[in-house]
Amino acid sequence: MSLDLNTLSPFPDSGDAAPRAHDAADRLLLDESVTERAGLRRGEVVVIGDTYGALALSVAAEAAETGVTGGIVRVHQDSLLGERALARNAAATGHAASVASLALDAELVRGARVVLLRLPRSLDALRDVAGLIAAHAAPEVVVFAGGRIKHMSLGMNDVLRERFGRVDVTHARQKSRVLIARGPQDGVDPAPARAEHDGVVVCAFGGVFAGTSIDIGTRLLLDHLPEAIPGAADDAAIDLACGTGIVGATLALRHPGLRVYASDESSAAVASARATAAANGVDDRMSVARDDALSALPDASASFVALNPPFHRGSAIDETIARHLFADAARVLRPGGELWTVWNSALQYRASLERLVGPTRQIARTPKFTLTASTRR
Template identity: 55%
Template structure:
């Protein structure tokens, strides 16, 4: 194996096509620490490596280029992460060195080394732990890395649900790695489903889905306004659908409406599919994994509903919402409308006017604003 300078290698990586900002990077201290802590295991088991939620490819490509891993199996929740990994692999001459998988048994079968970026929620970590403990080799070592300020003792407890030996490494550059060995027999508890009698629907969620089985206050604000949203619409899109609450509510209230839910998160798509099935609407709601409705035809939709995110990981970024607004503008027919809910302090109305068209306020309170934007 030819020695590769880590700094020079990582300098080639980019976030493209993900959002960019001064505080967002393609490679961070956690990526570097994970690879260093797992170096001995990577060298010992180069053909049995799995990477989970690699943001933009640093872990996957670093394991190959710096530690000789081969045939790395990868699962990334976000589609833009997959696209960034593919672009970085091409940029560094590593196309074909990894394979993509769902979060399932095929991903983990025979795995001896698993590298994972710590997810934002304990439920997401719990599902990760269950899949690894149930599917990997009994001698597997799971490395979970994150920024110290975002890691809690609760993460150790969740890891201990699936592993007999859990310990933390020393911190470096404000990052730390949790190491777990000795998988326990575990059963998957996902998706979790909850009935919301007040809304007349059941919500199902995988671990990494935003809000889980809850219906967040922003979504509730938009749900309350939806009866007035393009009443004669024949087609609708739930853009960034999450667990599918808006898509299911629209389809349930309007028997003649055809609805598509789209989200770039694999966990969200799996959750929305389960929510649609739980509410008996599989014949009228289709769920697609894509980025900002990129797979849908131009000028093909009467109504788009959206509760846009405002975080990229833990960083606040308006660019995520703007990308969704641009996607809505592209798929809406002239005269079609985007109904959007967002935190009242955010300056989204100007962006909606600029990107989509004339925008009116539907409802507003100190926390949430609902607007309707007409495609010109």
Template identity: 50%
Template sequence: MSADTLDLSRLRRFPDIEAPNLVAVDASDRLILDEAADAVASAAPGTVVVINDHYGALTLGAIGLHGASDVRVHVDMLTGERALDTNAEDSGLAGTYRHLSLVPELVDGARVVLVQLPRGLDALEEIAQLIAAHAHPDVVVIAGGRVKHMSRGMNDVLGRSFSSVTATLGRQKSRALVATGPTASDAVYPKKVVDDERGLWIVAHGAAFAGPQVDVGSRYLLTFLDTMGPTASTAIDLGCGTGVLATELASARPDLTVTAIDASDAAVRSTTATLEANHLAGRVAVVREDGLGERAAGSADLIVCNPPFHVGATLAPDAALRMIRGAARVLTDGGELWTVFNSRLAHAGALRRMVGPTEIMGDNGTFTVTRTVRPARKAAR
């Protein structure tokens, strides 16, 4: 595949989960690109921005189909960012864009911004406020998604940051919102809230899971904090979100070396800010990684995890199974994996098969907490 013969249908999700019911390019990607064709084609180099691209369709389409150059891109999930890079390499378009976090530099002076609408309104509001505050006054924002995942609230969110918000005609169960005329608004991200029950400050960017609160699963898991890996010296908060588990571990166990890991840029930035807000900056290493693939085998005595069971809107248990499989490799002999999950899911069986003996420590009717011990590895012959 080359730039002048770009075929969006050949893009892949890899290294993210690939399955028959999961696609790399959908109708909303194509609709956004079609609606933005003239604006992108006439935009000066460096003035086209792509936000929330899933696997590279918007970025590579803007470049390979509409002639954009020096495109600035923000992809929250590391798997999506790597998929974009892989697809760009395969398409002969490597080096034609730049990755940036959701910061002012991403949209400074932008004239055209293409957005795959996030599921959460907080995530969209942070994006809208950033564009309105730092893009060119004549910026046009084309934000699209699948109709089943869109709501009137998205129009309202965009309307708080732009004077004009209109909807395109629907096509193949997709629709785009076009926003122009950025207006001044008070920046509210990241949000910072204290959890009175735990005396914990939580800081959350818009796309961070659960926002500035302790989600109910993690709150239940934290009730077992005092019994987790009592002899552990190294711990990992896997899928750290806003860093609640890592912060509580580091606070309760000053002798524990804690690492917080998440593939989401918003999560990593939120966790870092949460630690700072609780005067624990420097106590926890916060890294953006795809699961535990970059961790050494047998390097953690304790892993705590509130695994996801959806990829976007799709039920995808493989996401949690990848995390469980990674924990089996990274745990030391006798190391403990503590998880919390929706009680209707069969994760306990997977934990026993993939990691080791698993005990159900609690079940409140909605969530189940388990403790799994990694058995000793067999000595090599």
């Protein structure tokens, strides 16, 4: 392998005390697929779920070394932060022109002969990816789907068998394993699942948090949203880390004159929230952006933000995500504006909210979750 993976870096806000941009599953995927990739042009290899670019940049570097460089390595990452890390690592290694980040759609996998896939945790997310590959990749495509064994399940084999005629399993190495799928069949493009809750339709693509259900934290927030939304008539209420967009759609339905701005760094969440807005007929008043927090919005430009912050990065609890969201919400709020936050009570976020946003009062509490309103100083 011509690329030194240790030269790559994760996104600076990875929250990892010992940051690394690759792991044993990446190395196993590259080793298991080396024969199938031999002689392929870059454009015939697709990478899905690359954490920080280790897979895509290794493919690009090997192609450059062998002289078989036609096309670009097509890449899809659900996380915007991962996508930005890939771009930064590509520039640092001289391969910026050899990789391209694409949406999870037909153009990503059309004609692909090898797909390197980091297995998602969600079986529904894997089902979306497998159906897409089977529908649009080359008939001879081989999918190498790998991950850490502790995050894999037998259900993943079953999902791949729904769309491929043969699924083999490699030997484990360094607590990692690869599933190899061949013979695509019965391909289908991803489509969101739908459910209705209290008159609001929720749409969810595979992998989005909570799917079409409403988690208990979001339920607490929905049940106690203010009857009057603070702000001027031309303000947009903000649904930060919007997930499926259920909070933003509910706000728009309850307040027919209200504009809503929703954002999330997950591409699956953004697609789901846009589908939710359309399903509820509020897409003319609810805009959805893929963004790192609210970086696209100017300072002091809003009066109300609703937030159910994620508190996991992968499988680990990571409170830095919530603090980053609190700080950016505070930046965007006008003095006197309010951030309504629901959070797992055990995480004790109130001190951070007081420090980063302003005076914080409790709105509601259950045995597990707390809902607070913080007023911007």
